[in-house]
Amino acid sequence: MKNLQPLKKLPKSFYTRDILTVAKELLGKVLVKKEGRAMLAGKIVEVEAYDGSIDEAAHTFIGRTKRNEIMFNEGGYFYVYFTYGAHFCCNVVTGKKDHGTAVLIRAVEPLAGIKRMSLNRFNKILLSEKEKLNLTNGPGKVCEAFGITKGHYGIDLTGERIFILDRPKLKSSQIEISKRIGIKKSVELPWRFYIKDNPYVSKK
């Protein structure tokens, strides 16, 4: 009798809370992208928080620009950006209007639509064990596997295209905390959260 937990979308009120609370509680929740009848889904296993009011690494630290404007909305929107000339990364906007905070989704564990993800990532369906673990264990990889691009910028996460399903809250003993990865500013902030011992986490 598993899965009695109703598969409900996270409501607006989940996202409009404090960013660090939302970041931690996003762990274990299920990111879903609908493509007609098909559906891609993955359990969120690694995130990072970015808060432009005190965090030099956040895209909103410099103030409003065309790229980061969605981060100044209240929580519940999707912020997608392009980086290193090659990769998209996706974020969940959090907090109240004008705060400029968002949570980067750094890794998920594939749950549904794995063939589609395999095609998107490696242009084939049969994968080695190593390739399976390599499907969605990084922010650029998540977007490539899910087919998330600039066209998904600003999506309302309480809508039907992309949303996040509720799941039971993890115990604090299942959550690891560390410094963030791949940044050069505000490197000391312990704002990376990931699920302990999950094989899809990008890096110990």
Place this chain on the structure above:
DNA sequence: CCACGGATTGGCT
């Protein structure tokens, strides 16, 4: 297994 560096676009100074 690990460390290193190149690729390549677009955003901002």
Place this chain on the structure above:
DNA sequence: GCCAATCCGTGGA
């Protein structure tokens, strides 16, 4: 013009 919230291939242990 500088450089990035990354990824992957290469080369050595």
